[in-house]
Each structure stands twice: as structure tokens, then as C-alpha cells.
Amino acid sequence: MELPRFFYRHLLMFFGKSASMKEKSIFQRSSSSGLLTLNSGVSLHLYVNQLPKGAAQVPSKLRLNPLSISAWQANNEISLHLSVEGKVFSVFSSAFDHSDSKVVSMSTTDKLTQWQVLGYQGALLSHFIEPVYVQSILIGDACCTDVRGMKISVSQRVEGVTSLLPMFYCMMRPHISLVPSVATNSTDGRQFTYGVNWSEGDRTLEVVDGLEGRAIAESPFKSGSALASRLCKAAMTHRFKMVAKVAQRPELLAVSSYSKAKRMAKAYQEAKNVLKAYLLQQGYGAWPVKVSASDNFRM
Secondary structure: OHHHHHHHHHHHHHHOOOHHHHHHOOEEEOOOOOOEEEOOOOOEEEEEOOOOOOHHHOOOOOOOOOOOOOHHHHHHHOOOEEEEOOEEEEOOOOOOOOOOOOOEEEOHHHHHHHHHHHOOOHHHHOOOEOOOOEEEEEEOOOOOOOOHHHHHHHOHHHOOOHHHOOOOOOOOOOEEEEOOOOOOOOOOOOOOOEEEEOOOOOOOOEEEEOOOOEEOOOOOOOOOOOOEOOOOHHHHHHHHHHHHHHOOOHHHHOOOEHHHHHHOOHHHHHHHHHHHHHHHHOOOOOOOOOOOHHHHOEO
């Protein structure tokens, strides 16, 4: 969520009244879409400190030949995966009870697959900018020796989807490589729930407890007594409305709810539906419908 926040800051710079600030923005007007796009010379690169969970962790020796004896295992390994309370299951796994009312999200690998097709900007920012993709994914995992699973998951699974997508969307094949680790992972099996966020322009960093979704009391930056994170949906909605105002988009200011604003991003929603249908057609499983009451708050 730090990247969208960074984008909002640069959108305010672009649409603001200061010519000097507009020149410093990473965005420029696209002549083809009327939306904004990244300036030439600006590119995004993603660093992760461990091999993402899900299909990226397919065994390096697994054969993907559909006629091989391991065909069923291969299909299970490279399918969509669900993350449930820290555990990851294939959507085809009988070990996961889909009727249970637990909090379920897609695996990190599947989210990366989605972002390399829909862009990293998300639905709300799609009202202002064209899809934004990362050019490379760098894996700083000292325990990882093979990125074959990442390449299969992020690129090969969606190889033919581009021709089906609306204009300006595509399957962006990133360069994936192993790089030296900048942080050591825990070796005692403990799960650390704290996260740190910061981007250019912030005076200080924020420390958030991922399980609580709030800043910790000792965090250098605190938004208020409620300790709501500056990355929460309410904060993002506030920035969305600020940009809509300076960009003179009254139809966006008139939107009644967060979920409706997301649905109004027609091209983004179309691309999302195409992606889900394509993955299902290719045999990787159904992308579960996420019912989130937190998206229904008023703007």
C-alpha cells in the first residue's frame, strides 16, 4: 500500500497549481488515453526478501508434461493458492474447508500474477493513471536457489491473456532474478508481525502491527490517538478525494462509497474479470469471490 500512497503524492504534485512541483512529478499526460503515465526514464522494480508463498514454490524438478505421472501434482502446485491464517492451500486442496468463515486471501504469488496483468496501481488510481507495471522482481532469499516457479507463475500462467484485455492492459513479463539478501529471515520459526512503511516525502517512518492493522504505540509516526495506519483504506480514500478535487473530477467526488468508486473503474474491472476467467479456463482454478464489508464505508 505504500506505492499507491507514493502515487497519490505525485498526482497532487502534477495536478497542483505549482509549475515547479508539476515538473518534479513522476507522471506525464498520455496522448493516447487522456490519463497519466509514468515519465520516460521512470521504471519500477520490486524487491522481496523471500520467495513468495504459493505457486512460486513449485519444486524445481517437477515436470509439467500433462501426460507425465506427476501431472496431478503439477496442476496442484501451479494452481491458484489461498492464504488462511498463515497457511497456504491450493484451491484444489481437500485440506481446506471452503465453507469455514475464516479470513481468506490469495497467496502472494497470485497477487503478483494479478499485478503483472492489472498493474500495481489498483482500481482507485486507475481513474487517473494507466496501468503501472514493475520491470523486474528481485528475490533476496538466501535459502532460494531457483526462480523457475516464479517465472511459471507470474508469466507462463497468463502468457496468452494480453489479446483479451482492454486497451492499455497487458501481461508484463518481468525480469526475475536472485539477488543478495539485505535482511536475514528468522531461523527460530517465530512469525514477526510488525511492518515498517516509509516513502519519499515522509518525515519519519511508521511501524505497524500487521495483525492489528494499527501503528504501535512506540511508532515514530502516529496519525492520531486511534493509531490508524496511514496505509489504511480510510486514509487512501482521503487521498483519492484530494486528487479528484484538484484534478477537477466531480463525478468521482460525488461517489457515495469506497466500493462504488472501485467499480466505476470500468477498464480495470473488465481486465480483472478477463484475468479470472482466463486462469479458470487454463485449469488453474477459480479466483474466490472476496466479500469485504470494509469496502462499503461511505466516502
